Amino acid sequence: MNSTVIPAVLLVCLMVLDLAAAQWEISGGISATNSGAVKAEVKVTFKWGKRKSRSTREEVFDVMLYMVNTQTGSSVRLNPCDFALYDQDGDMEVTMKDFDLMFAQMEKDQHRLIEQLFNELDRDHDGKISxxxxxxxxxxxxxxxSCS
Structure with missing residues (x-):
């Protein structure tokens, strides 16, 4: 195998890992000795903490909620960080039924986003948000x- 292929493959692998995990610093080089041998030197430094770490499940949602007066057409922006807005039946728990009532006018293809929002807020995955x-x-x- 060509002696330049191995460092190139290593470099490509490190670049792929960089996209998935954290930050890498790579330095080094390839040189030939008088005897004809090839010397490759690679220094790799791995750093955590430069990027904000998120789990694969976690997402941040930009939520805009409005109350619309159907008679006048005027609207008022609501605070999406207010628990009472989501608790449509007033039972001190938010269920997917509450979300369905609240977001009933949303298009069907956007309903998946509503389910994701609910699942992210439901920390213990019991189907209810306390x-x-x-x-x-x-x-x-x-x-x-989003929070006003």
Missing amino acids: LMEFEKMKRHVISKK
């Missing part, structure tokens, strides 16, 4: 610019 879960998760799931 007030404590909502307060704990909203800053991780709903973008800061």
